Amino acid sequence: MSEHDYDLVVIGSGPGGQKAAIAGAKLGKRVAVVDRHDMVGGVCVNTGTIPSKTLREAVLYLTGMSQRELYGASYRVKQDITISDLNARTQHVIGREVQVVRAQLARNQVDLLTGTASFVDPHTIAVQGLNRGERHTVTTDKVVIATGTRPARPEQVDFDEARVLDSDEVLALDAIPSSLVVVGAGVIGIEYASMFAALGSRVTVVEQRERMLDFCDPEIVESLKFHLRDLAVTFRFGEKVVNVDVSENGTVTTLASGKRIPAAAVMYSAGRTGATDALALDKAGLSADKRGRLSVDEHYRTGVEHIYAVGDVIGFPALAATSMDQGRLAVYHAFGEPARELTALQPIGIYTIPEISYCGATEAELTSSAVPYEVGLARYRELARGAIVGDAYGMLKLLVSTEDRKLLGVHLFGTGATDLVHIGQAVMACGGTVDYLVDTVFNYPTLSEAYKVAALDATNKIRELGRFDT
Numbered sequence: 001m002s003e004h005d006y007d008l009v010v011i012g013s014g015p016g017g018q019k020a021a022i023a024g025a026k027l028g029k030r031v032a033v034v035d036r037h038d039m040v041g042g043v044c045v046n047t048g049t050i051p052s053k054t055l056r057e058a059v060l061y062l063t064g065m066s067q068r069e070l071y072g073a074s075y076r077v078k079q080d081i082t083i084s085d086l087n088a089r090t091q092h093v094i095g096r097e098v099q100v101v102r103a104q105l106a107r108n109q110v111d112l113l114t115g116t117a118s119f120v121d122p123h124t125i126a127v128q129g130l131n132r133g134e135r136h137t138v139t140t141d142k143v144v145i146a147t148g149t150r151p152a153r154p155e156q157v158d159f160d161e162a163r164v165l166d167s168d169e170v171l172a173l174d175a176i177p178s179s180l181v182v183v184g185a186g187v188i189g190i191e192y193a194s195m196f197a198a199l200g201s202r203v204t205v206v207e208q209r210e211r212m213l214d215f216c217d218p219e220i221v222e223s224l225k226f227h228l229r230d231l232a233v234t235f236r237f238g239e240k241v242v243n244v245d246v247s248e249n250g251t252v253t254t255l256a257s258g259k260r261i262p263a264a265a266v267m268y269s270a271g272r273t274g275a276t277d278a279l280a281l282d283k284a285g286l287s288a289d290k291r292g293r294l295s296v297d298e299h300y301r302t303g304v305e306h307i308y309a310v311g312d313v314i315g316f317p318a319l320a321a322t323s324m325d326q327g328r329l330a331v332y333h334a335f336g337e338p339a340r341e342l343t344a345l346q347p348i349g350i351y352t353i354p355e356i357s358y359c360g361a362t363e364a365e366l367t368s369s370a371v372p373y374e375v376g377l378a379r380y381r382e383l384a385r386g387a388i389v390g391d392a393y394g395m396l397k398l399l400v401s402t403e404d405r406k407l408l409g410v411h412l413f414g415t416g417a418t419d420l421v422h423i424g425q426a427v428m429a430c431g432g433t434v435d436y437l438v439d440t441v442f443n444y445p446t447l448s449e450a451y452k453v454a455a456l457d458a459t460n461k462i463r464e465l466g467r468f469d470t
């Protein structure tokens with residue numbers, strides 16, 4: 001047995017840290033996880049994924065938004081929605097998720113050390129509790145850094161936690177703002193923009209680039225923009241926010257072009273910074289880049305052999321889903337447990353209203369690499385389930401190779417998109433062709449039937465093309 005207190009200390013209890021710790025425990029190792037008392041479960045459970053996705057669900061339910069196709073444009077479940085209506089559901093789910101994380105760690109005999117961790121030397125970690133006196137050190141063979149990120153805050157902007165907020169603080173708003181400026185049209189910005197627009201805020205999104213979500217299918221991003229404009233969202237692309245002034249009357253956001261936008265509140269969602277400054281990385285022989293991020297090799301190992309880093313702190317793709325697997329794989333590698341690498345086929349899910357999801361190649365990628373393909377389309381409005389759930393805008397788009405009929409990409413917009421994508425992902429991962437989807441019987445009426453409709457559309461087009469080849 002090693003002379004250290006633990007075989008593995010994990011810093012951070014978000015998705016990456018949790019799975020790293022449990023993987024270590026399952027290998028029979030002595031494991032501890034360090035995190036602040038109020039952050040068990042990480043950014044994911046406390047300020048990021050879980051609250052934002054629960055808020056979205058509360059917004060959809062209370063506004064009656066997804067039922068208006070059926071009951072009319074004035075349909076609402078609750079007339080005056082308040083922040084406490086929204087918070088009730090969010091706090092309930094956060095509370096449950098924190099309990100799940102604590103219970104899983106406890107039943108796997110993982111020690112939860114409460115406080116902020118920093119390196120004393122490469123094998124020694126100090127844990128500083130809330131009170132000054134509460135500092136103790138632990139020694140360990142291996143370390144996994146899973147400290148995640150925090151919102152990037154430009155220095156010149158005065159964040160006041162009331163009217164000028166970052167995306168972590170937006171959950172603590174005390175009223176739904178009548179108008180809101182969202183700075184940055186990344187995934188976080190657009191998800192919150194669509195929620196506040198659905199709640200009736202007049203939202204202006206300012207994005208310095210000319211486009212948003214440019215990794216997604218452009219046709220689907222166009223559909224989303226159309227929907228958001230319909231909810232009174234204004235887009236200012238190619239515009240940079242340079243300052244925000246706050247007064248008793250509200251806020252004024254100044255753009256580099258000289259435009260000034262008045263609003264009740266401003267939310268910054270202009271990127272995130274790796275949470276590494278409290279770690280005293282130099283004591284471990286490590287350093288972060290200028291965005292606070294750590295670099296790792298293909299096994300998630302930093303430049304120091306026994307120290308690994310996973311999750312958002314290592315950058316792209318910065319998703320809860322990938323962070324979990326990175327945590328597990330880092331620990332398997334650290335303790336010599338054989339494991340397969342993650343597959344390249346990763347799904348993307350964006351929880352806007354309506355939601356977007358895709359997996360595999362985009363049309364732009366196939367075109368630039370000269371891969372011939374055909375598109376198969378299904379529109380929810382032509383599916384019986386689409387009519388039943390009142391989704392007249394949803395669509396599924398399949399990209400199919402015209403050479404070997406393999407499924408190359410699947411792109412979805414509308415109800416259930418983030419779940420439905422996994423059918424296409426499974427077919428692609430098994431190297432399946434469009435014929436599998438044509439030959440398969442789907443339950444009726446379902447949204448999954450969209451796969452059959454789109455597959456038939458693609459094969460009809462490929463057959464049409466075949467007529468010219470003889």
Ligand SMILES: Cc1cc2nc3c(=O)[nH]c(=O)nc-3n(C[C@H](O)[C@H](O)[C@H](O)COP(=O)(O)OP(=O)(O)OC[C@H]3O[C@@H](n4cnc5c(N)ncnc54)[C@H](O)[C@@H]3O)c2cc1C
Pocket residue numbers: 011012013014015016017034035036039040041042043044045047048049050052053115116117118146147148149167188275278279310311312313318319320321322323349351
């Ligand atoms: C608003 C928002 C919405 C999101 N929505 C989605 C989504 O829908 N789907 C998705 O897949 N991803 C989503 N993400 C991203 C997802 O939340 C992250 O990818 C995921 O949380 C990263 O996990 P992680 O393991 O890196 O740790 P994190 O969840 O970032 O947690 C890191 C933990 O480390 C702790 N920590 C930091 N420094 C120290 C220290 N020195 N000592 C001790 N502890 C420390 C922190 O307190 C924190 O608890 C969203 C993020 C945000 C902000």
Ligand SMILES: NC(=O)c1ccc[n+]([C@@H]2O[C@H](COP(=O)([O-])OP(=O)(O)OC[C@H]3O[C@@H](n4cnc5c(N)ncnc54)[C@H](O)[C@@H]3O)[C@@H](O)[C@H]2O)c1
Pocket residue numbers: 183184185186187188189191206207208209239240241242269270271272317318319349350351
């Ligand atoms: N559904 C999901 O999977 C999900 C949801 C939310 C967040 N996330 C993760 O969180 C990460 C961070 O998201 P994010 O949206 O904060 O960051 P981001 O870096 O993706 O987007 C920030 C945007 O702000 C713009 N910007 C920056 N400064 C600006 C300024 N002064 N004026 C105007 N525009 C400005 C940038 O051009 C960029 O487009 C993402 O990479 C994503 O992986 C995932």
